[in-house]
Amino acid sequence: MPPQPALLPAPLPSPRPAPTSANDTLYLQIAERIAQPIRAGTLARGERIPSVRELARQQGVSLSTVVQAYRTLEDARLIEARPRSGYFVAARAPRLPEPEPSLPPPDSRPVDVSSLGEQVMSLATDPRYISFGAACPSGELFAQDRVRRAVSRAAQRHRASLCRYPIGPGHELLRRAVARHALGLGCQLDARNILVTNGCQEAISLCLRAVTQPGDVVALESPTSFGFLEILESMHLRALEIPTHPRTGLSLDALQLAFDTQPVKAVLAVPTLSNPLGASMPLAERRRLAQMVAERGIPLIEDVLYNDLAEQDDRRRAVKAFDTSGHVMICGSFSKTVAPGIRLGWVEAGRWGAQVRRLKAVHSGGHTELLELAMADLLTQPGHGSAYRQLRTTIAARVDEARGLIAESFPRGTRVTDPAGGFILWIELPGGLDSTALFEACLAERICIAPGTMFSATGRYRHCIRLGVGGRWDEAHRAALRRIGEIARTMAERSAG
Numbered sequence: 001m002p003p004q005p006a007l008l009p010a011p012l013p014s015p016r017p018a019p020t021s022a023n024d025t026l027y028l029q030i031a032e033r034i035a036q037p038i039r040a041g042t043l044a045r046g047e048r049i050p051s052v053r054e055l056a057r058q059q060g061v062s063l064s065t066v067v068q069a070y071r072t073l074e075d076a077r078l079i080e081a082r083p084r085s086g087y088f089v090a091a092r093a094p095r096l097p098e099p100e101p102s103l104p105p106p107d108s109r110p111v112d113v114s115s116l117g118e119q120v121m122s123l124a125t126d127p128r129y130i131s132f133g134a135a136c137p138s139g140e141l142f143a144q145d146r147v148r149r150a151v152s153r154a155a156q157r158h159r160a161s162l163c164r165y166p167i168g169p170g171h172e173l174l175r176r177a178v179a180r181h182a183l184g185l186g187c188q189l190d191a192r193n194i195l196v197t198n199g200c201q202e203a204i205s206l207c208l209r210a211v212t213q214p215g216d217v218v219a220l221e222s223p224t225s226f227g228f229l230e231i232l233e234s235m236h237l238r239a240l241e242i243p244t245h246p247r248t249g250l251s252l253d254a255l256q257l258a259f260d261t262q263p264v265k266a267v268l269a270v271p272t273l274s275n276p277l278g279a280s281m282p283l284a285e286r287r288r289l290a291q292m293v294a295e296r297g298i299p300l301i302e303d304v305l306y307n308d309l310a311e312q313d314d315r316r317r318a319v320k321a322f323d324t325s326g327h328v329m330i331c332g333s334f335s336k337t338v339a340p341g342i343r344l345g346w347v348e349a350g351r352w353g354a355q356v357r358r359l360k361a362v363h364s365g366g367h368t369e370l371l372e373l374a375m376a377d378l379l380t381q382p383g384h385g386s387a388y389r390q391l392r393t394t395i396a397a398r399v400d401e402a403r404g405l406i407a408e409s410f411p412r413g414t415r416v417t418d419p420a421g422g423f424i425l426w427i428e429l430p431g432g433l434d435s436t437a438l439f440e441a442c443l444a445e446r447i448c449i450a451p452g453t454m455f456s457a458t459g460r461y462r463h464c465i466r467l468g469v470g471g472r473w474d475e476a477h478r479a480a481l482r483r484i485g486e487i488a489r490t491m492a493e494r495s496a497g
């Protein structure tokens with residue numbers, strides 16, 4: 001077949017509101033019709049797929065529907081456009097199998113996360129170490145000049161702000177910018193109900209404090225964020241870990257069973273790009289989760305920190321979008337997408353708004369107004385949406401490369417997640433390899449990884465590690481990643497022979 005002219009779709013505003021009607025989902029159906037044979041291997045890597053025009057004719061849909069479908073498939077790294085040649089199945093890194101769904105015990109546990117976690121976090125900023133241990137993106141991923149300009153503009157325009165006490169829920173301009181931002185997550189929030197916080201971590205802490213007492217049971221994904229376990233421990237809460245699938249997230253059947261059998265006081269979940277699995281719940285499951293918590297009157301603390309990094313539009317839609325009863329407390333921040341150093345987050349706590357606001361006033365008061373104004377400026381700048389898209393593309397290429405290096409260098413039988421966005425990989429080592437021993441061996445070579453036990457209150461995941469590949473990325477980091485695999489291979493060979 002002669003080469004066809006490239007049909008490069010016009011950029012769409014991003015993040016886009018999630019689809020809401022059958023018409024809007026047509027492009028997703030078309031995308032899925034192409035995605036299925038790619039995932040099954042029926043369409044091979046590098047194989048040409050129909051042009052936009054051909055597919056529109058075949059499927060009896062408009063050109064723009066196909067353009068949108070192809071854009072979705074590109075975002076999911078399933079296809080790629082080649083200039084002047086057309087669209088092809090993407091040449092992806094060799095695939096390793098994904099980890100099994102988790103199966104934590106059915107009862108709750110007090111939390112006692114070891115000092116190991118603190119060590120891993122402190123090494124993340126130690127220049128003597130190459131760190132894959134923390135989920136911290138590095139500066140070069142962000143529009144640093146744009147951030148600097150926004151801060152100096154705010155300093156110029158709002159000179160008086162530094163000498164004013166910042167009392168109240170946060171600067172109105174930022175709260176309005178957050179409400180606008182939330183439209184991209186499918187949520188219509190009233191800016192008056194939004195509270196500005198010190199990152200997402202504080203938002204989650206405040207929500208938990210508002211709805212629980214020491215000794216209460218909190219249901220959460222398994223494995224879960226180390227930061228969540230630290231909060232639970234500090235508040236003397238019990239963790240009830242729920243089976244979680246590495247791609248589709250929290251098992252809602254298991255959560256329903258937990259509601260029936262355990263005194264669950266709150267659910268704390270990351271429905272999009274959970275940490276460390278990188279799982280994202282399908283849209284129908286999000287709707288069901290909103291219904292389940294409403295029926296039981298149990299608060300869901302929803303962490304949307306990573307939603308803007310999700311490759312597929314429908315995975316960016318928050319559970320909060322389906323909340324009609326105020327049972328979802330949505331928490332977010334811009335630490336992973338705009339500027340980690342500005343350290344601002346937000347929460348809309350539904351029916352617990354007043355309690356959360358009071359706790360915030362007592363706990364930490366207001367914020368540096370200047371930074372709030374700079375963030376509001378950044379969120380409302382015209383190029384803001386396309387910066388997210390750029391970030392997703394950069395990270396996707398990085399993760400793909402890292403998965404390729406893992407496939408080449410880790411021992412046979414290794415499993416690794418294939419997250420649809422974000423920069424966190426969860427690795428299951430074969431043959432019961434001890435990740436704490438691997439951690440120690442890597443540390444001796446000034447490489448830091450996060451051992452799996454950090455991510456559970458149950459002592460599970462000893463054979464797993466988490467790698468964050470959002471930090472610096474250069475030859476030394478590639479070599480370090482290969483080296484982790486070599487060390488693991490040597491350990492595997494020793495234990496086999």
Ligand SMILES: Cc1ncc(COP(=O)(O)O)c(C=O)c1O
Nearest residue numbers: 135199200201225275305333335
């Ligand atoms: C799932 C999750 N929630 C919250 C946080 C903390 O966010 P912030 O830095 O905005 O406080 C992290 C940080 O890694 C995280 O992974």
